[in-house]
Amino acid sequence: MRCPYYTGAEYHLQITPGAGFPAPAIINVKVRVLEVFEPITISPVLKVALATEPLSTDLPPVLVLKVYDRRYAKDLRAFYDIPDPSAETEEAFRTWASSGPGSQRTLDEWERKRRADDELDIEPSTEETEAYLAALLASYHENEVHIYERMVSMQGNEIPRFFGRTRFIIETDKAQSDEITDAEVPGILVEYVEGTRLDNLSIDALSPALCQKCVDIVLAFGDRGVLNRDVRLENFIVPSSPEVSTSGSEIRRDVVMIDFAQARLRGEDEDDERWKGEKWSTDEEGAIGYVLQKKCGWDYKPTFRYLVPAED
Template identity: 80%
Template sequence: MCSCPYYSGAEYRLQITPEADSPVSGTINVKVRVLEVFEPITISPVLKVALATESLSIALPSTLVLKVYDRRYANDLREFYDAPELSEESEEAFRAWAPSGSGLRRTLEEWKEKRRADDELDIEPSAEETEAYLATPLASYYENEVRVYEHMVSMQGNEIPRFFGRTRFIIESHNAQPDRMTDAEVPGILVEYMEGTRLDNLSIDALSPALCQKCVDIVLAFGDNGVLNQDVRLENFIVPSSPGILPSGSENRRRDLVMIDFAQSRLRREDEDDEQWKREKWSTDEEGAIGYVLQTKCGWDYKPTYRYMVLVEE
């Protein structure tokens, strides 16, 4: 077995590339220490980290969330695709294969086509090909999340966390421990840490009609800004412990709900016409994915907007 490099007390040096509209150009190096690993790890390890570097050229909070996109620990994906158990030997074999493996250059669609063809011929993919296949959606999730954060700047710090940039691990060879090795090729993002309670863990009494409506309003705001989210669920909403007051024009609003996790989201494509977009939104039904669930959970009187309703053609 490979020792997981994501554990409480671990320290990393990170290279941060700030978001596109940041006043800081170039990259920034910081040191962080892991305070908590959010369990269970499903697709991406998500870590609560403390900043251990002072005098930065960019203002960062002392506590942050580091989310990494590491195929080795995408546990749900590995189980779904029956990936082989990780070991030092399997990783060495993959790294030896990777430079010459054409799989690393395949798109996700090309991978799916190859896997369909292999299934028809009853060909089992090699362990190395399975690892390369897993790396492909992880890379897509990473890019999706960065694009959504950068696209939804107006909601950062309000309905969604602030986004501070892309990350890569800086490997210091003199401190390397073979059983605790981080991987410089693994990308990540650094975002605002939000202390609070996930919506699925909130008591029924705490799920007020106003809070339920706020969930739907946030989802609709994403649609209004050209975002399709295929992973809308209770677990991806946080009720802050200290809501605080947010300035918004001449009014003050309480920050009483924050949405997270946009890895399975995408922006509307430039070549996607109104009809195509409407059908994609209708079939995904992000609004219903949260509205109907809340209705079942706490009896909220959910009223669908039918904003993207598509009539069935006769």
């Protein structure tokens, strides 16, 4: 079964706008894939161009479309030892999903079931694992949307602009193709930032000011009640050149953080002690600060903001 995410592919999308993007309740657009960012690890990430005619939206002409498709979550499939999808396995999964309540379980319910099965040495079926991955990817999608909505004041500067949730509109004449997208696959549409990933930047380009800015962004997330378990060099982009605003002035961005699928908001019932414990054990600040220190010799000074005092 051919992966539907490839250069030159065209999709019709329905966009539900996010906070910070003034638009009608629903927007329908057509996009064309300019590039697939490789390797695909968990979510296919695509550089797309608007192909809607006439262009009646305030969307920029080039964007990033990120989709949460269990079929092509390559690292997760390898971890759970699930083979690549085929027309036959997809048909079997859909038949299974439509014949019972199993596919309707939440992620928490799936995780409880998997723990119980593990204790009893019960091997989950391929269909159950596919359903679990679908629930897991759906949670990643919700995480990312919630983070962008919470961090709206940083959009367009320290993080990309978030334009909204997406779903694929399936064309009738492609309904029988094994290369089509899936209307049930959720996605997001965000700003495309041209630049170099922090892990690919030369040591000479890693100035103390740039390193500190990366740490400051991470700390700002914590100040707004966000815990991110995926802070790493690969998730920071240094823009290649200043951008031009609609008023014609230059917008200079030192560094932009991306990928919040494995981040979460602080729970409403999460007290200070528990929250600080989670933040301290995750150590997002150190995940970027210590790595930059090792990479370029930057004199990183941790804040110990979430230090949990030792018990007497």
